[in-house]
Amino acid sequence: MTGWFSRWGAWRDRGLLDFDAFYIVAQRVWLGDPAQAYRFDRLVQMQMDASGGKFSFMPWTYPPQFDLLVAPLALVPVGTAYFLFSAATLGFYLLTLRAVAKSYFALVVILLSPALLINLMCGQNGFLTGGLIGLACLTIERRQVAAGLSLGAMIIKPHLAIAFAVYALLARRWITVITATTVILSSSILCTLLLGPQIWSAFLGSVNDSATYLGRGAYPLFRMISVYAMLRTAGFSASLAFLSQVVVAVFALSIVARAIYRRLPAHWCLGLAAVASVLISPYAYDYDLTILGVGMALLLPDLTRLASARERAAIYSMTLLAGSYTWFQILRACVQYGTGVIDYPVPSFGGFPLLVLLWLTVRVLLRGAGEQAAVQTVSTEGDLVDSIGAALRGRQ
Known part of the structure; x- marks a missing residue:
């Protein structure tokens, strides 16, 4: 999966998965406009830019705390970020589960x-x-x-x-x-x-939109x-x-x-x-x-x-x-x-x-x-x- 997210070889022209959304939001934090990720029309354009024009339905409804948590991921390439995030959280989970x-x-x-x-x-x-x-x-x-x-x-x-x-x-x-x-x-x-402070109104607006999407069966x-x-x-x-x-x-x-x-x-x-x-x-x-x-x-x-x-x-x-x-x-x-x-x-x-x-x-x-x-x-x-x-x- 690290190779897939890194777009190695045959995976160069790939679609987006959930971690790509994390990475896009992490980039927006450093660009100073993470509130844009909570607007579905803007987020769709960001996702299409990242995937070479492919459409993905991945609205962003996480609380702002998660924006800050994923922000460091944007400091490295997406494949490396995926490996670090998945390896660290998997290790944390397995150690806790074993205990x-x-x-x-x-x-x-x-x-x-x-x-x-x-x-x-x-x-x-x-x-x-x-x-x-x-x-x-x-x-x-x-x-x-x-x-x-x-x-x-x-x-x-x-x-x-x-x-x-x-x-x-x-x-x-x-x-x-x-x-x-x-x-x-x-x-x-x-x-x-x-x-x-605008991050909270953006977040609440996204939550409201997600309820509408859920009711329509868009997920x-x-x-x-x-x-x-x-x-x-x-x-x-x-x-x-x-x-x-x-x-x-x-x-x-x-x-x-x-x-x-x-x-x-x-x-x-x-x-x-x-x-x-x-x-x-x-x-x-x-x-x-x-x-x-x-x-x-x-x-x-x-x-x-x-x-x-x-x-x-x-x-x-x-x-x-x-x-x-x-x-x-x-x-x-x-x-x-x-x-x-x-x-x-x-x-x-x-x-x-x-x-x-x-x-x-x-x-x-x-x-x-x-x-x-x-x-x-x-x-x-x-x-x-x-x-x-x-x-x-x-x-x-």
Whole structure:
């Protein structure tokens, strides 16, 4: 992919991928007009100039904090920038995932391999967001400041951190909440000083435009993993699909809240939050499944112990299927049309295995929690009987 982005040999006349959008915005930061990237008509022209006239639909809706984060990439050629960005974020993600998964690291990587390849192929930031979420999960119980820094940095993709914000609030991790809020406010002030106050109106305008594009189905919905995309490609109206997405989001967050209320183990609650987080936003893609990998890393040690053989097979299958659907469609396009480019309507499917996975996970964990409570009750009753017996023997 480094050779592809560097336009070596046969790749000289190539189209644009996601990382090219990062690089274009990084250039605009140094040119002093990053607000232009939030105007779709201007951004299209920039993308056509970079690709030799090829049209690409890649609106820019990232918060200004991400503009500053990618700005250093423009200091080197695009191929080198891709290599540095992908290698650094992949290393960060794998190291964090290994710390979370421990002996289950290899299994998690195998289950997550389709999503990992997607991130490498398009140069997306899923490794960065997945690493930040993983770091927050590692530290939120004992080093809340570090967790707050990680969650605050998720301002680059805030819709993927909603479930963890709910966890931090309901679990009363106040230092984490205060630290994350401080990071968000201070980074916003920095963006205003460096990029100008107009960057915020440009950003909000782009977000509004993206909602319109999403309602019209302009995005590649087949790559989205949301219930919204699944229903839209099935022929339902945008309003009904969005309402269904709201219902799913509330349901997913209620599971996290219920787990905290029942005082389930913290790593179970955090794992459920990771699974829920990819089901909340209608604008969630296959490359965001790196966060699901963090959830699996937290839950698999107990799921493999508590689940039956069929349940384990289903959990593994749903995790693989959620990330493999995009590759299946690309392969089908290669076989049928001789190219992996998909410019025709394709159903979205990724939301279904994620819903099944959440249901299976909750089912197994609640059953395990019930069995554990029953064992503790029997143990407590046995201790009570022993105590009474000892007391009676003492009186005798």
